[in-house]
Amino acid sequence: MLTDNHGRKINYLRLAVTDKCNLRCFYCMPEDGLNWLSRRELMSYEEMLHSCALLVKMGVEKIRITGGEPFVRKDIMQLLTSLSQLDGLKELSLTTNGVLTAPHVPELKKIGIRSVNLSLDTLDANRFFTITRRDEFANVMAALEALLSHGIEVKINAVVMDGKNTQDIIPLVEMTKDMPVSVRFIEEMPFNGDGHLYTGLQWDYVRILDEIKSKYPQIQKLPDPLYSTSYNYHIPGHQGSVGIIAAYSRTFCGTCNRIRITPQGELKTCLYDDGGLNIRDLMRNGSSDHELQGALLNAFGNRAKDGWEAESKRVLHPGIHESMATIGG
Numbered sequence: 001m002l003t004d005n006h007g008r009k010i011n012y013l014r015l016a017v018t019d020k021c022n023l024r025c026f027y028c029m030p031e032d033g034l035n036w037l038s039r040r041e042l043m044s045y046e047e048m049l050h051s052c053a054l055l056v057k058m059g060v061e062k063i064r065i066t067g068g069e070p071f072v073r074k075d076i077m078q079l080l081t082s083l084s085q086l087d088g089l090k091e092l093s094l095t096t097n098g099v100l101t102a103p104h105v106p107e108l109k110k111i112g113i114r115s116v117n118l119s120l121d122t123l124d125a126n127r128f129f130t131i132t133r134r135d136e137f138a139n140v141m142a143a144l145e146a147l148l149s150h151g152i153e154v155k156i157n158a159v160v161m162d163g164k165n166t167q168d169i170i171p172l173v174e175m176t177k178d179m180p181v182s183v184r185f186i187e188e189m190p191f192n193g194d195g196h197l198y199t200g201l202q203w204d205y206v207r208i209l210d211e212i213k214s215k216y217p218q219i220q221k222l223p224d225p226l227y228s229t230s231y232n233y234h235i236p237g238h239q240g241s242v243g244i245i246a247a248y249s250r251t252f253c254g255t256c257n258r259i260r261i262t263p264q265g266e267l268k269t270c271l272y273d274d275g276g277l278n279i280r281d282l283m284r285n286g287s288s289d290h291e292l293q294g295a296l297l298n299a300f301g302n303r304a305k306d307g308w309e310a311e312s313k314r315v316l317h318p319g320i321h322e323s324m325a326t327i328g329g
């Protein structure tokens with residue numbers, strides 16, 4: 001079993017395959033995008049597959065593909081197919097904004113993807129445009145429909161933003177009435193690529209729950225699965241469930257089982273750290289698997305105890321100016 005210096009199991013990798021995106025969600029990146037990585041800076045699919053295979057041998061059981069927007073990267077289905085065939089990998093899933101997803105759903109099903117996280121912050125097409133700065137609401141809804149009709153489990157991720165979409169909290173909860181989806185509200189984090197000034201958290205998990213309770217006082221708490229980052233709830237009579245992710249309050253660090261690899265090969269053992277080990281560089285410099293494994297184990301052995309400690313120890317970029325798209329949300 002792979003563990004860190006605090007005795008926490010590490011078995012979940014989130015791999016960001018690109019920093020590029022076809023939306024410009026204002027909580028994630030500025031309107032004119034980011035300084036996109038060049039092709040050479042990005043890890044190649046071979047490099048990604050190699051690192052994933054090694055990590056699976058070391059104890060990783062679940063991989064989530066994220067970005068940026070995974071479907072913006074050319075031939076992404078090729079990588080997904082190869083990853084789905086990795087010996088020892090128990091679960092492969094992905095997080096997508098849904099814009100280009102619908103046509104790929106039959107193949108996702110075929111290669112064994114059982115669950116997809118779909119980002120959707122509002123059910124109002126105009127507000128969708130204000131938040132994402134792109135007119136793609138219909139395509140996201142088509143992706144939702146395609147995923148559900150193929151029997152793929154859907155978790156909807158909605159970032160809660162003061163003055164932007166708090167009026168969507170109740171309509172999004174209402175979706176769980178007739179749809180077997182899990183709607184998860186995420187506290188807004190400062191990782192917006194300097195898209196706007198982060199003025200501090202206005203809607204924390206307590207306030208979000210209070211808002212839901214104002215309409216659904218009968219809401220019931222569900223038991224939290226091991227390693228869950230969300231507080232989970234169910235409204236009697238509803239098909240789906242509701243979750244709240246305290247991503248800024250960081251209440252889940254004590255059982256954190258996840259690591260991240262950024263599109264340029266940086267290992268992050270915490271969302272709030274600033275990396276330090278670049279596995280792309282190690283591979284390009286000819287490190288053997290044994291050396292790579294040693295470097296990874298060393299990083300796991302020096303993991304911050306929680307997101308607050310990781311943030312306080314940032315040296316490369318002391319302020320948080322990155323975008324979630326370069327970290328791998």
Ligand code: SAM
Nearest residue numbers: 027028067068069096097119157188189324329
């Ligand atoms: N493009 C894909 C998508 O949007 O689903 C995958 C990458 S995106 C960075 C992954 C998740 O991070 C999305 O659910 C998004 O809402 C979330 N996210 C991005 N910026 C965030 C922020 N500043 N605070 C909280 N969540 C954020």
Ligand code: SF4
Nearest residue numbers: 021023025028068097
């Ligand atoms: Fe793109 Fe996802 Fe960031 Fe929105 S949250 S800009 S869809 S990477």
